[in-house]
Amino acid sequence: MxxxxxxxxxxxxxxxxxxxxxxxxxxxxxxxxxxxxxxxxxxxxxxxxxxxxxxxxxxxxxxxxxxxxxxxxxxxxxxxxxxxxxxxxxxSRPTIEEARDVFAARQLVECQLMPWVARRLKPADARVLRELATSERQALRAGEQSRAIQLSAQFHQRLAELSGNTPLAEFVERLCSRSSLILAVYGASGHLGCESHDHDELVTLLEAGREERAVAFMQRHLKAIEASLSIEESTDEAPDLRQIFG
Amino acid sequence: MxxxxxxxxxxxxxxxxxxxxxxxxxxxxxxxxxxxxxxxxxxxxxxxxxxxxxxxxxxxxxxxxxxxxxxxxxxxxxxxxxxxxxxxxxxSRPTIEEARDVFAARQLVECQLMPWVARRLKPADARVLRELATSERQALRAGEQSRAIQLSAQFHQRLAELSGNTPLAEFVERLCSRSSLILAVYGASGHLGCESHDHDELVTLLEAGREERAVAFMQRHLKAIEASLSIEESTDEAPDLRQIFG
DNA sequence: TGGCGGCGGGCCGTATACAATCGATGACGG
DNA sequence: CCGTCATCGATTGTATACGGCCCGCCGCCA
Missing domain, CATH: 1.10.10.10 (Winged helix-like DNA-binding domain superfamily/Winged helix DNA-binding domain)
Structure with a gap:
C-alpha cells in the first residue's frame, strides 16, 4: 500500500x-x-x-x-x-430535465408533508428548526457559502424527518442533495436557493398549525428556487460549431 | 477462480x-x-x-x-x-413500522401522481396498462402466484413512470419492491394484495380523465392492501414470556 | 504542414489471497 | 447434569495482483 x-x-x-x-x-x-x-x-x-x-x-x-x-x-x-x-x-452534472423533475418531486412530496409535520411538531422540534434557520442566515452573512448550503439542505431534511415517515424523509434527503448539485450548475452566483427568511416564516406557520398556509408557502418557496435557476444549457457537448460559425 | x-x-x-x-x-x-x-x-x-x-x-x-x-x-x-x-x-424481514411507513408513503405519492398520469395518458399507454392487469388476473387464476405478484408491482411501477417524473417513478418502484416483501411477511396467504379488478377500474377512470375519482380510488386501493395485512408480530424477538406465563 | 496510425501510460474491472472475527461444538469443571 | 471456556470451522472484510481498455503522445507519411 x-x-x-x-x-x-x-x-x-x-x-x-x-x-x-x-x-x-x-x-x-x-x-x-x-x-x-x-x-x-x-x-x-x-x-x-x-x-x-x-x-x-x-x-x-x-x-x-x-x-x-x-x-x-x-x-x-x-x-x-x-x-x-x-x-x-x-x-454528476445534472441536466435541465433532471433539475425540473427533482424540483417537481420536491414540490409534490414536501408540500404534502407539511400537514403531517404541523400535527406532530413539538416545541423542541420547532426550536431546532429555528436554530438551523438562524445558523443558515448567519453563515450566509459571514460569507460561508458552503456552510449555508449545507444548513439549508439540513433544514429541509429535518423537516421531512419530522413527518415521522422514514422512507419519505430519506427520499427528500436525496432530493435535497441533488438540488444542491443542481444549484451548483444552474444557480445564479450569490443567490443560493432558499431565501433565508423563508425558513423562519415556515416554522412560524407550522407552529401555529396553519397547515394550508404552510403547504402553499412551501410550494411558493420551492417554485421560487426553481425559477431562480438560469436555464442556459452549458455548452458542454456539441458546441454547435455550425450554429456559431454558420 | x-x-x-x-x-x-x-x-x-x-x-x-x-x-x-x-x-x-x-x-x-x-x-x-x-x-x-x-x-x-x-x-x-x-x-x-x-x-x-x-x-x-x-x-x-x-x-x-x-x-x-x-x-x-x-x-x-x-x-x-x-x-x-x-x-x-x-x-430483509420488514418490521411493522416499516410496513406502515411504506404504505403511507405510497399513498402520499401515488395518489398525488394520478392527476399527472391522467393528463399525460395516451391510448397506447392505457392499452399497456390493461394488458398488465389482464395478465395479472390470468396468472392469478392459473395459480402462478410469483408471476401475479410481479405483474401487480409492474402495474404500479408503470403507472408511476407514466407521470413522466423519473425520480418519483424510481421511488415508487422501490416502494413497490418493499411492499412485495411486506406482503411476503404479513400478507394473508392466498390474498396477494391488489384486487385484480381494481387495476382495470383504475385505468378506466384515468382514461376518462376523472382525476379526482382516480385519486380517491388509488387511496382506497392502497388502504385495502394495507388493511389486509395480518398485524401479528412474528414471535421473532422478545417472545414476551412474561406476558405469556405471567 | 497537417492528418493518421502505432505505441505507451494511466486507470479501471475482476479475481484471488490473506487476515480477522463470530458462532458452534465439544470438553472440562463444579 | 448443567454451565463455562477454549478451540475449530466457516464466512466476511480488506488488500493486492493482473489484465484490458481508452486516451494522449509521437513519429511517419502524404
Whole structure:
C-alpha cells in the first residue's frame, strides 16, 4: 500500500481521519469517508464534472481502492457522482430535465408533508428548526457559502424527518442533495436557493398549525428556487460549431 | 477462480448463465444477475430471512465474490436485503413500522401522481396498462402466484413512470419492491394484495380523465392492501414470556 | 504542414489471497 | 447434569495482483 511509501500526505490524512471520525478501527471508517465526500459535493467544494480518481481518494483517506469503489458506487446510486464505465467517477452534472423533475418531486412530496409535520411538531422540534434557520442566515452573512448550503439542505431534511415517515424523509434527503448539485450548475452566483427568511416564516406557520398556509408557502418557496435557476444549457457537448460559425 | 478447479457445477452454471442472460461479455452481466436476484426476492422465491451467502451466489452465477458483493450492497440500499456486519446478507424481514411507513408513503405519492398520469395518458399507454392487469388476473387464476405478484408491482411501477417524473417513478418502484416483501411477511396467504379488478377500474377512470375519482380510488386501493395485512408480530424477538406465563 | 496510425501510460474491472472475527461444538469443571 | 471456556470451522472484510481498455503522445507519411 501507499501507507509506507507515500508517507507524507497519506499517513497524515489517515491519522486525521482516524481522529476526526472517531471511527475506532473498522467498519465506521468507510461511513465517515462516505460522509466526507458527500459533504464536499453538497457544499460545492467538489464541483460538478470534477473527476474522482480511485487511486487518489484511496491514498488521501488511507484505505485501499476496494473501499473507495464501494463508496463511489453508493454515491452513484444517489446520483451524486456519475460512473462512466471505463472512465471512472466524476461529480454528476445534472441536466435541465433532471433539475425540473427533482424540483417537481420536491414540490409534490414536501408540500404534502407539511400537514403531517404541523400535527406532530413539538416545541423542541420547532426550536431546532429555528436554530438551523438562524445558523443558515448567519453563515450566509459571514460569507460561508458552503456552510449555508449545507444548513439549508439540513433544514429541509429535518423537516421531512419530522413527518415521522422514514422512507419519505430519506427520499427528500436525496432530493435535497441533488438540488444542491443542481444549484451548483444552474444557480445564479450569490443567490443560493432558499431565501433565508423563508425558513423562519415556515416554522412560524407550522407552529401555529396553519397547515394550508404552510403547504402553499412551501410550494411558493420551492417554485421560487426553481425559477431562480438560469436555464442556459452549458455548452458542454456539441458546441454547435455550425450554429456559431454558420 | 473455481472455473477450472471446481469444474462440474461451476462452469455448467456459468455457461447456462451466459446463455440465459445473454449479457454479452462484460458489463451487462452484473446487471442481469442483479435483476435475477431482485426478481427472486420480489416474487417470493427467496423468502424473507433467507441467507444469501456470497460464495454460493458467486458459484451459481459463475462470477467471483467481488461482483456479488457489489450487487448485495446495491440491494441493501434498496432495503431488499439486510447486511449484518459480519454475518453476511439475508433477505430483509420488514418490521411493522416499516410496513406502515411504506404504505403511507405510497399513498402520499401515488395518489398525488394520478392527476399527472391522467393528463399525460395516451391510448397506447392505457392499452399497456390493461394488458398488465389482464395478465395479472390470468396468472392469478392459473395459480402462478410469483408471476401475479410481479405483474401487480409492474402495474404500479408503470403507472408511476407514466407521470413522466423519473425520480418519483424510481421511488415508487422501490416502494413497490418493499411492499412485495411486506406482503411476503404479513400478507394473508392466498390474498396477494391488489384486487385484480381494481387495476382495470383504475385505468378506466384515468382514461376518462376523472382525476379526482382516480385519486380517491388509488387511496382506497392502497388502504385495502394495507388493511389486509395480518398485524401479528412474528414471535421473532422478545417472545414476551412474561406476558405469556405471567 | 497537417492528418493518421502505432505505441505507451494511466486507470479501471475482476479475481484471488490473506487476515480477522463470530458462532458452534465439544470438553472440562463444579 | 448443567454451565463455562477454549478451540475449530466457516464466512466476511480488506488488500493486492493482473489484465484490458481508452486516451494522449509521437513519429511517419502524404
Amino acid at each position: 501507499a501507507k509506507s511509501a507515500n508517507a507524507a500526505s497519506g499517513s497524515a490524512e489517515a491519522k486525521r481521519n482516524r481522529g476526526a471520525g472517531k471511527a475506532g478501527d473498522g467498519a465506521e471508517r468507510h461511513e465517515t469517508i462516505y460522509q466526507q465526500i458527500r459533504e464536499a459535493i453538497v457544499e460545492h467544494r467538489l464541483k460538478p464534472g470534477a473527476r474522482l480518481r480511485e487511486d487518489a481518494l484511496a491514498e488521501v483517506f488511507g484505505v485501499s481502492r476496494t473501499g473507495i469503489r464501494k463508496i463511489l458506487q453508493r454515491l452513484a446510486l444517489e446520483y451524486l457522482v456519475t460512473l462512466t464505465p471505463r472512465r471512472g467517477a466524476s461529480v | 473455481a472455473k477450472s478447479a471446481n469444474a462440474a457445477s461451476g462452469s455448467a452454471e456459468a455457461k447456462r448463465n451466459r446463455g440465459a442472460g445473454k449479457a454479452g461479455d462484460g458489463a451487462e452481466r452484473h446487471e442481469t444477475i442483479y435483476q435475477q436476484i431482485r426478481e427472486a426476492i420480489v416474487e417470493h422465491r427467496l423468502k424473507p430471512g433467507a441467507r444469501l451467502r456470497e460464495d454460493a451466489l458467486a458459484e451459481v452465477f459463475g462470477v467471483s465474490r467481488t461482483g456479488i458483493r457489489k450487487i448485495l450492497q446495491r440491494l441493501a440500499l434498496e432495503y431488499l436485503v439486510t447486511l449484518t456486519p459480519r454475518r453476511g446478507a439475508s433477505v
